[in-house]
Amino acid sequence: MRLALGLSYDGRAYQGWQSQLTGLTVQDKLEAALAAFTTQPVTTLCAGRTDAGVHGLMQVVHFDIDMSRDMSSWVRGTNRYLPANIAVQWANEVTPEFHARGSALARRYAYILLESAVRPSIDAGRVGWVFRPLDEQAMQAAALHLIGEHDFTSFRASACQALSPVKHIKRVSITRRGAYWRFDFEANAFLHHMIRNIMGCLIAVGHGAQTPDWLREVLQARDRKAAAPTFAPEGLYFLGPVYDPKWELPERTPAYDWLPL
Template structure:
């Protein structure tokens, strides 16, 4: 039986998603909890790995198991063994041909950013921070230039393992509510640190240090040295993948609307 789960987590205490010898990853904690609940070893695959400090609102995983449980039991039972900053949001039995990564049509991220003369406190680790005012129109103009299929080498981490730097950026939406900015990104796939590197450039442009047209030069350079420094992971959230409706999986979790 193949089961798909939607998992949310606060990434502040973890060394990213992917299992490591330290055991301090979200995958390690999830698989340990699943193993205790199912009384057998369970290995998971995820829709998109996240780095240390990055949060997940709807990471989707799948696994194969001989343990038969009702969907609600997978949720409640697994959560009873998970730490308080990780929670299974939903569970669905899916056909064997479903693959959480290969079946995804696109992936979505959001970056939550506080614009304030004072650093974050109660939301420390959950939002990025700038103390200089940002220009919405300038950032939107730059964001438009990134849409479509491009070689995103300039926004790629040196440790990126993707076979190709060419990705199709489908959507960037920028909005503001009070002192909080929300940047949403959707693409067929993302490179390692791609969003944090784009954020660094958008903020430089929003602060008036570069014109929106500068983003064209960064893209054309195909060099990491041409872009702004990688921005903080604190405000980055994996919103989850999109799937064809035939799989019957949720599109989002309640936290999607909570995010500042």
């Protein structure tokens, strides 16, 4: 049967999602836990890879296995072998046509940013940080240039493996509560480091170092050198994929209620 799992994780201790020889990735920990629970090798495929230090509120994976268990048993049994900072939130049996990555209609991320003269403390590793004030109106105006289908080469990491730099950003929203900013992004897909590179540019605009229209120039340049430096990973959260309701999968996990704003 084909099984889909939704999991959340704190990415601070891991070298990203994708399996590496070091074994220090979220995928490595999940597959080791599944192997311990099922007593057989399990290979998973995820909805969207995350970088080192990036967190996941609802990563979705699928795998095929010849074993029948209650869905609650898959959750409890796998979590028994997972470290405390990774937890399977739900399990659903799906048809063989479901594909965690290929069936996703869109993907959503949020970046949480602290604006404070003093560095983070209790939320260190969970938020990005700037010590100078940001101009919300300027950042909102700059973000409008990103909406729609564009060639995002200027925001693409050199190691990106995507076949095409053309992506469609459906939504960018910027909100604030107290000292914390939240930037939400939704697109059909994202390039490697794309959001962190966009964040670097939005913050440059917010600080007044660049004008809002500069972001359009960066986009049109199709050159990574035209953009700002890649911003820190700590405040980035993968909110999860968007699927057709026909798959009957949860849209969120309880971790959403913890995220600021």
